[in-house]
Amino acid sequence: MTSIRTLIDKAGWPRIIIGLLLLSLFLAAPAVGVRIDQSLTDTIVRFGMNGVLVLGMIPMVQTGCGLNFGLPLGIIAGLLGATLSIEFGLTGAAGFFGAVGLALPFAVLLGWGYGLLLNRVKGDEMMIATYVGFSSVSFMCMMWMLLPYHSPTMVWGYGGTGLRTTISLEGFWLHILDDFLAIRIGQNFKFPTGMILFFALMAFIMWAFFHTKTGTAMTAVGSNPDYARASGVNVDRMRTISVVMSTVYGAIGILVYQQSFGFVQLYNGPFFMALPAVAAILIGGASVNKANITNAVIGTVLFQGILTMTPSVINSAIQSDLSEVVRIIVSDGMIVYALTRSTRKSR
Amino acid sequence: MTSKTFRQSLSRFWVANAVPVMFVVLIAFAIPLSGFSANYLVGEVITRLGRDSFLVLSLLIPIMAGMGLNFGMVLGAMAGQIGIILVTNWGMTGVGGLCVAMAVGTPLAILLGWAAGVVLNHAKGREMVTSLILGYFINGVYQLVVLYIMGKIIPISNSAIVLSRGYGIRNAIDLKTMRQSLDRLIPLKIDGIQIPVATFIVIALLCLFIWWFGKTKLGHDMRAVGQDMKVAEEAGIKVERTRIIAIIISTVLACYGQIIFLQNIGTLNTYNSHDQTATFAVAALLIGGASVARASIPNVFIGVILFHTMFVVSPTAGKQLMGSAMIGEYFRVFVSYGVIALSIVLYAWKRVKEREQSRSSLRGDQDQ
Numbered sequence: 001m002t003s004i005r006t007l008i009d010k011a012g013w014p015r016i017i018i019g020l021l022l023l024s025l026f027l028a029a030p031a032v033g034v035r036i037d038q039s040l041t042d043t044i045v046r047f048g049m050n051g052v053l054v055l056g057m058i059p060m061v062q063t064g065c066g067l068n069f070g071l072p073l074g075i076i077a078g079l080l081g082a083t084l085s086i087e088f089g090l091t092g093a094a095g096f097f098g099a100v101g102l103a104l105p106f107a108v109l110l111g112w113g114y115g116l117l118l119n120r121v122k123g124d125e126m127m128i129a130t131y132v133g134f135s136s137v138s139f140m141c142m143m144w145m146l147l148p149y150h151s152p153t154m155v156w157g158y159g160g161t162g163l164r165t166t167i168s169l170e171g172f173w174l175h176i177l178d179d180f181l182a183i184r185i186g187q188n189f190k191f192p193t194g195m196i197l198f199f200a201l202m203a204f205i206m207w208a209f210f211h212t213k214t215g216t217a218m219t220a221v222g223s224n225p226d227y228a229r230a231s232g233v234n235v236d237r238m239r240t241i242s243v244v245m246s247t248v249y250g251a252i253g254i255l256v257y258q259q260s261f262g263f264v265q266l267y268n269g270p271f272f273m274a275l276p277a278v279a280a281i282l283i284g285g286a287s288v289n290k291a292n293i294t295n296a297v298i299g300t301v302l303f304q305g306i307l308t309m310t311p312s313v314i315n316s317a318i319q320s321d322l323s324e325v326v327r328i329i330v331s332d333g334m335i336v337y338a339l340t341r342s343t344r345k346s347r
Numbered sequence: 348m349t350s351k352t353f354r355q356s357l358s359r360f361w362v363a364n365a366v367p368v369m370f371v372v373l374i375a376f377a378i379p380l381s382g383f384s385a386n387y388l389v390g391e392v393i394t395r396l397g398r399d400s401f402l403v404l405s406l407l408i409p410i411m412a413g414m415g416l417n418f419g420m421v422l423g424a425m426a427g428q429i430g431i432i433l434v435t436n437w438g439m440t441g442v443g444g445l446c447v448a449m450a451v452g453t454p455l456a457i458l459l460g461w462a463a464g465v466v467l468n469h470a471k472g473r474e475m476v477t478s479l480i481l482g483y484f485i486n487g488v489y490q491l492v493v494l495y496i497m498g499k500i501i502p503i504s505n506s507a508i509v510l511s512r513g514y515g516i517r518n519a520i521d522l523k524t525m526r527q528s529l530d531r532l533i534p535l536k537i538d539g540i541q542i543p544v545a546t547f548i549v550i551a552l553l554c555l556f557i558w559w560f561g562k563t564k565l566g567h568d569m570r571a572v573g574q575d576m577k578v579a580e581e582a583g584i585k586v587e588r589t590r591i592i593a594i595i596i597s598t599v600l601a602c603y604g605q606i607i608f609l610q611n612i613g614t615l616n617t618y619n620s621h622d623q624t625a626t627f628a629v630a631a632l633l634i635g636g637a638s639v640a641r642a643s644i645p646n647v648f649i650g651v652i653l654f655h656t657m658f659v660v661s662p663t664a665g666k667q668l669m670g671s672a673m674i675g676e677y678f679r680v681f682v683s684y685g686v687i688a689l690s691i692v693l694y695a696w697k698r699v700k701e702r703e704q705s706r707s708s709l710r711g712d713q714d715q
Contacts (some may be wrong), residue, residue, distance in 0.1 A: 001602075019387065019549065045386075064632070069476070107459075117692065120631075120692075120695075120696050121692055121699060122699055123695065123698070124473075124694075124698070126473060126476045126691055127475045127476040127691055127695075128688065128691055128695060130476060130479065131684060131687050131688035131691060132688055134684040134688070135681060135687075136683075137683035137689045138677060138680045138683075138684050139681050140678045141677040141681070142674055142678060143671075145671060145674055145677070146674070162671070217497040275483070322491075322495070324490070325491045325495075326486055326492070327487075328483065328486065329484065329488065332480050332481075332484035332486075333487075334479045336466060336477060336480050336481050337483050339470050339473060339476065339477045340466055340469035340470045342475065
């Protein structure tokens with residue numbers, strides 16, 4: 001009995017409830033005629049699509065900057081990389097890695113400025129991050145219309161200026177990671193090896209970085225800023241590095257997402273993309289000031305699993321599409337829950 | 348007055364009013380570009396004063412209680428919309444219908460406001476972000492109720508508002524007889540401009556209420572809580588209860604505000620009408636010169652006038668300047684978010700500075 005209780009304490013109620021919900025959805029799937037192999041494929045693909053974005057939450061949480069609601073800033077850097085790569089006509093692997101390369105300078109620059117801003121507003125990071133995200137997305141809405149892009153695949157046909165709201169990656173780098181060494185079993189199961197390997201690589205880089213001297217110092221800043229300062233760590237510098245890292249992961253994350261999804265979504269596309277990533281890491285057991293790679297992996301599997309399974313299973317069972325409502329309630333409910341947990345440490 | 352104190356007071360004026368002054372300049376440029384006549388602009392601004400002031404006023408009391416900008420006011424807006432949907436279903440019309448909608452919305456708004464207050468008491472120090480996400484969360488619950496439960500569990504007999512599948516509410520509901528019923532209750536036209544006299548009277552009454560409320564014992568308690576929760580607690584004020592009351596009042600007012608807003612617009616977009624309610628109300632208040640910690644009734648009206656003038660002129664000004672009306676539309680959205688970002692950054696910055704100052708004043712050798 002006590003061991004069950006410690007297990008529950010360790011995993012936390014939200015994770016157990018969501019885990020059980022996911023399990024029951026998978027158990028119910030055959031009964032309502034949903035194919036398990038298809039559902040598994042979808043879950044794995046969606047895990048790969050969102051995984052890197054969720055990893056991007058870790059550095060900022062670890063240095064005490066809170067949940068990165070400003071993820072859209074990194075996404076914008078990624079979008080700039082993607083559109084530039086298409087503009088230069090890069091295709092295949094060169095297109096994807098070109099996009100990553102072109103996105104990096106923007107991500108570092110934007111992340112650096114964003115980090116300096118957050119250093120001046122300690123204690124209010126999350127609210128400000130949210131609105132930095134919103135205002136940069138709406139600023140870029142104007143820019144997508146004004147920037148001098150020429151590629152006919154991206155520019156509106158009739159006006160000749162301004163980018164389309166969605167740009168197809170067909171013929172550029174669609175499924176470039178998904179199809180790399182992909183394993184197919186039967187008609188309905190496909191394992192996107194390349195994308196999962198890429199996620200593993202990004203997770204390994206994050207893990208390795210947090211075991212360097214700088215990485216350890218960053219964790220110290222998050223758990224006790226005064227102690228870190230006393231032992232000679234430059235708190236502001238560590239925070240800035242973490243924000244840059246989060247932004248870079250956001251930029252790369254959206255590119256991974258797009259190559260699998262097949263479209264680049266501009267304009268209002270990135271507006272609410274932070275919330276699913278934030279929710280995923282929280283469901284994985286992270287808190288406002290503590291997160292690790294295991295949290296990101298478990299959280300993304302659980303959250304994306306729920307998002308994949310609810311439409312197929314519930315729709316087949318009761319013939320109505322509840323998926324959008326379930327997504328909103330699960331993700332935002334989880335975030336509100338996490339924000340109300342007491343974290344008095346920061347004062 | 349010496350020149351030094353004059354310069355000091357000038358800089359103080361600038362610091363306190365930078366945002367409204369910037370907007371006046373911006374609008375002064377945009378109005379000639381848009382080419383609208385003065386008559387048209389005045390008419391638009393008067394309409395929008397009637398439409399939006401009530402919603403913006405609902406933000407004042409939580410600020411007084413030190414809880415910042417209540418993005419959770421959308422909870423009240425949703426309660427108001429449920430009231431409107433039910434009233435339309437019952438076939439009620441005119442101002443009477445609006446009153447019943449408010450009566451139905453009130454208990455819902457009280458319940459939601461109480462829940463929000465309890466949640467925010469668990470998130471002291473980050474009320475704003477919590478209230479923002481709470482708004483998204485309750486939006487999910489609202490959609491669940493309106494899209495699946497209405498027509499299935501809550502009986503909806505009016506087939507004009509139900510989706511063709513038999514349950515769930517349609518995207519748009521035409522508020523035929525309720526449309527501008529309050530605005531036109533006391534008809535008055537000056538120079539071709541319709542003046543919503545009755546709406547203005549309601550808004551004036553609300554201003555009176557807020558002014559009076561600030562003078563009551565509860566109002567004083569709220570200010571004390573807003574100043575310093577610890578001191579207030581020691582002075583025997585029930586801090587958590589006071590904060591919950593502040594949020595309940597704000598939510599109920601937002602419910603009424605949304606009903607007034609909708610009767611002016613004349614259509615309820617069931618799933619979108621409340622999306623931008625909080626953003627636009629907060630942006631208007633901040634443009635009026637309010638901050639996260641201080642807001643007054645004049646801020647509300649200055650803000651609504653400036654914000655909505657910009658809102659009206661920016662698409663056409665954008666078309667003239669950049670050759671595309673979309674740019675102007677994106678611009679006004681950017682301004683709404685940008686001004687909120689700027690205000691909360693400035694406020695947080697000030698708070699960090701104050702904290703540093705109070706820390707350095709504890710050190711021995713200070714020369715101030």
